Amino acid sequence: MTFGKAIRHQWLLDEDIIFLNHGSFGACPRSVLDVQRNWQDRLEAEPVRFMTRELPAHLDAARTELATFVGARANDLVFVQNATDGANAVLRSLLPSFEPGGELLTTSHAYRAIRQTMRYVAGLCGARVVDASVPFPIADPEEVMKAIASAITPKTALAVIDHITSPTGVIFPVKDIIALFKARGIPVLIDGAHTPGQIELNLDTLGADYYIGNCHKWLFAPKGAAFLWVDKKHQAKLHPTVISHFLGEGFQSEFGWTGTQDPSAFLSVPAGIEFHRTLSAAGSRAYTRKMLLDARDKITAILGVPLSAPEEMLAQLCAFPLPYDPEATDERVQHLHDILFDEYRIEVPAMNANGKLYVRISCTAYNDESDFDALAAALVDLRNASKIIV
Ligand SMILES: Cc1ncc(COP(=O)(O)O)c(C=O)c1O
Structure with missing residues (x-):
């Protein structure tokens, strides 16, 4: 090819x-949009039957394919609309664990919407956002490690670290960064909005506490397809940004229904993966x-x-x-x-x-x-x- x-x-x-600028919103291939249109047609042919009887199994199948692609167990991963949605779910769920004077740590390369979410949540509980100043231009991954290590304090309650940075396009050494925080007992949310499809992912072995990734950028899915991965030990405390019927019924149930919405982007993720695979194989x-x-x-x-x-x-x-x-x-x-x-x-x-x-x-x-x-x-x-x- x-x-x-x-x-x-x-x-x-x-x-x-x-x-x-594929990086901002991706660009969805025609063939994947055709698949999405087909899902929408199936839904609209009998909306009640599709939403209540058929959708759960189709969503499970799409989620399982995505989980395989990102090296995760399907039960540890849920669909969310976008990375911002995933970050909101994590930060708002963790709000009760933050204390006045606590610090939410990120870096100077963080994406503005995610930092704003951190500021919002910090503002609700008297905590504050701390930016580790990562240089740019950058010489090597060690500079990221040093900048982050020097910003950690006994008050650091959560770290939110990009996998691939938005303004600068740099791959951070997230495995080492996670180890740095783990050694201090600090949970880590990795913002992998740019990762799926751009570099290999193995969430099972990465060691993060929380990971968000967009499928509508480098994985060629339609807009509005992203995932949130959560370590099993935190899943019971995690709630979606929009609370709906299944509150308290478990991670998968709660995130599996967040009100009526068009699920066709989620259902088309396997088509995006297939498109990506074909390109990669070529x-x-x-x-x-x-x-x-x-x-x-x-x-x-x-x-x-x-x-x-x-x-x-x-x-x-x-x-x-x-x-x-x-x-x-x-x-x-x-x-x-x-x-x-x-x-x-x-x-x-x-x-x-x-x-x-x-x-x-x-x-x-x-x-x-x-x-x-x-x-x-x-x-x-x-x-x-x-x-x-x-
Ligand atoms: C690093 C990073 N995080 C989060 C986002 C937000 O993604 P979305 O708009 O899909 O929520 C972006 C978007 O470009 C990003 O680059």
């Missing part, structure tokens, strides 16, 4: 846009990896900026700084995105990484070298016109 433009018709992606991992590293080397060389992370900390995402190292005001982040989209038809996010302005690229099987050449040319153009700093 060839990749790039030759397979792009398998997605609905607008041909006039150079799409370098060599997509090697293809996207080479493309990412080549693009990174080319763009940073053209712009004359440093590499931001070592190869072993990258998979399909990568962020690079801009000439003049501009401060990342909200206005600049928005402006850089908008100018690339409006003037060059490139969909790529500008990011605030530790207060500096970065551009983050996503590399997927439908991309090819010419997409990144176009981005490099646009950035050179903007630099020459001094338009990068607004």
